[in-house]
Amino acid sequence: MCLLCVCTACSPSVTPVVDGFRCQAHIMYDGTEYVGTLDRTDPTAAELTLSEPLTMNGLSMRWDGTAVSVRYLGMELTLREEELPIGAVIRVLCDTLDQAVIKEQFQGASRIEGECACGPFALTLDEASGLPLRLEVPTIGFEVTFSSWEVSA
Numbered sequence: 001m002c003l004l005c006v007c008t009a010c011s012p013s014v015t016p017v018v019d020g021f022r023c024q025a026h027i028m029y030d031g032t033e034y035v036g037t038l039d040r041t042d043p044t045a046a047e048l049t050l051s052e053p054l055t056m057n058g059l060s061m062r063w064d065g066t067a068v069s070v071r072y073l074g075m076e077l078t079l080r081e082e083e084l085p086i087g088a089v090i091r092v093l094c095d096t097l098d099q100a101v102i103k104e105q106f107q108g109a110s111r112i113e114g115e116c117a118c119g120p121f122a123l124t125l126d127e128a129s130g131l132p133l134r135l136e137v138p139t140i141g142f143e144v145t146f147s148s149w150e151v152s153a
Contacts, residue, residue, distance in 0.1 A: 017125075017129065017130040017131045017132070017151070018040070018043075018097040018098070018132065019040045019041070019042065019043035019097070020040070020041060020043070020151060020152040021040055021041070021131065021149055021150065021151045021152065022037065022038065022039045022040070022041060022149075022150040022152075023037070023038055023131075023146050023147060023148055023149045023150065024036075024037060024038075024146070024147045024148040025037070025038040025048065025093070025144050025145075025146055026144065026145045026146075026147070027089065027142070027143070027144045028141070028142075028143045028144075029089060029140075029141060029142050029143075030140065030141040030142070031141065032053075033052070033053070034050055034052060034053065034056070034089070035050070035051050035052035036048050036049050036050040036051055036052070037049050037051070038093065038146070040097065041152050044064065044065050045062065045063060045064045045065065046062070046063050046090060046093060046094050046097075047060060047061065047062040047063075047090075048060070048061045048089065048090050048093065049061075056072075058072065058073070059071070059072040060072070061088075061089065061090040062090075063090045063091065063094050065081075065094075066080065066081055067079060067080045067081060067084075068084055068088065068090055068091065086117045086118055087118055087140050087142075089142075092116075092118055092137060092140070092142055093135070093144070095116045095117060095118075096114070096116055096121045096123060096135055096137065097123070097132065097135075099112070099114050099116060099121075110124065110125045110126075110127045111123070111124050111125070112125070116137070118137050118139060118140045118142070119137060119138070119139030119140065120137070120138065120139065121135065121136060121137045122134075122135070122136045123135050123136075129149075129151075131146070131149055131151070132146045133145070133146055134146070
């Protein structure tokens, strides 16, 4: 269970957009930098395909809400939710974005703060579009900057 709160003094008209997009994700996790494409066109799933570091180029993680499939160099491994570490990159991304889907509670906020299985998080939204700009989960050293948006109609 995640707990949430909102900074309502930030902007009066922001609605979070947490699915229906594809973007670049620049991830800093526990001192390691990753770059990849986050595909969140389906509200019940997400896929992160890494391009950096070069040794992980092409590694893909797909979360469907109950399991994650990791594909790399022609191999595939599927882990059920209970087998997946709480701090798994794709799980942290989906968990925090899913918390922002309760739009009625977040109308008007450009920064959503809450707590998930990994600890407190802060999600900063673009004030005009509602698209995520930055995600921080400081207790696990997890930061993501989102860019290069493609939004589904």
